[in-house]
Amino acid sequence: MKNKEKKFKKLKDLEEKGIELSSVWNFGNREKGYGSHIFHGNCIPQVVKQCILKYSEEGDIILDSMSGSGTTLDVAKSLNRKCLAFDINPHRDDIRKADSAELPLVNNRVSMIFVHLPYWNMVKYSNEKEDLSRKTLEKFYIKLHSVFLELRRVLKKEGRICVLVGDKILNGKNIPLCFETYNILSKYFEYKDYAIKITKHANSIHNKGKVVQAELTWNNLLRPTHDMLLIFQKI
Ligand SMILES: C[S@@+](CC[C@H](N)C(=O)[O-])C[C@H]1O[C@@H](n2cnc3c(N)ncnc32)[C@H](O)[C@@H]1O
Numbered sequence: 001m002k003n004k005e006k007k008f009k010k011l012k013d014l015e016e017k018g019i020e021l022s023s024v025w026n027f028g029n030r031e032k033g034y035g036s037h038i039f040h041g042n043c044i045p046q047v048v049k050q051c052i053l054k055y056s057e058e059g060d061i062i063l064d065s066m067s068g069s070g071t072t073l074d075v076a077k078s079l080n081r082k083c084l085a086f087d088i089n090p091h092r093d094d095i096r097k098a099d100s101a102e103l104p105l106v107n108n109r110v111s112m113i114f115v116h117l118p119y120w121n122m123v124k125y126s127n128e129k130e131d132l133s134r135k136t137l138e139k140f141y142i143k144l145h146s147v148f149l150e151l152r153r154v155l156k157k158e159g160r161i162c163v164l165v166g167d168k169i170l171n172g173k174n175i176p177l178c179f180e181t182y183n184i185l186s187k188y189f190e191y192k193d194y195a196i197k198i199t200k201h202a203n204s205i206h207n208k209g210k211v212v213q214a215e216l217t218w219n220n221l222l223r224p225t226h227d228m229l230l231i232f233q234k235i
Contacts, residue, residue, distance in 0.1 A: 035071030055160040060111035065100035089126035101146035189232035
């Protein structure tokens with residue numbers, strides 16, 4: 001097959017699988033049957049599905065070392081991938097307890113990683129000392145270095161790591177968690193791509209939303225209505 005034909009075939013395959021080909025992802029409602037919709041800070045299964053379909057093959061081993069309610073685990077299984085799931089505070093029997101900076105895995109064990117970082121300073125997930133959600137901003141960033149170094153160790157060469165992260169507004173300032181995470185990831189992996197995942201429809205401002213919006217407007221800030229999906233590769 002000629003090069004051009006191969007490219008068109010790949011495009012057709014991806015389109016048939018329903019893979020997003022542009023960088024703004026707006027999935028609407030959460031698909032049911034994966035993880036838990038009541039887990040605070042869960043992620044929409046459609047994001048995980050896109051990453052797994054695009055960056056792994058059937059039979060591959062996927063890792064989520066911050067599994068929360070197990071969305072990645074359930075999506076991976078539904079797509080005939082194996083999944084190794086860990087969390088510092090596991091909520092299910094099929095999620096093992098481990099700090100993402102010290103995983104009980106041999107080197108180069110997994111084909112792809114999906115992690116959804118805890119929303120800094122929003123939800124306290126546990127009383128564990130190494131829980132990222134309990135750390136000061138400075139210690140949060142320091143810990144991310146150890147986490148990404150460890151994730152690099154267990155990822156196979158050329159494997160992708162997809163990191164979902166959102167910014168935070170605190171005391172009238174935007175804390176650029178996405179950009180800082182990008183900077184730290186760049187030290188351990190090669191940058192490939194990113195997508196913006198829409199988190200809320202702009203017209204969903206209810207009463208509490210109005211108070212939040214007034215506060216943001218007062219500080220000349222935009223209301224964050226997206227997360228960023230950062231895509232890197234181990235080289
Ligand atoms: C945003 S939640 C993940 C939600 C998940 N994607 C879902 O859909 O349910 C982040 C998770 O990271 C975990 N966590 C925080 N610090 C950790 C660490 N050092 N190692 C492993 N897990 C950690 C928290 O316990 C929490 O479950």
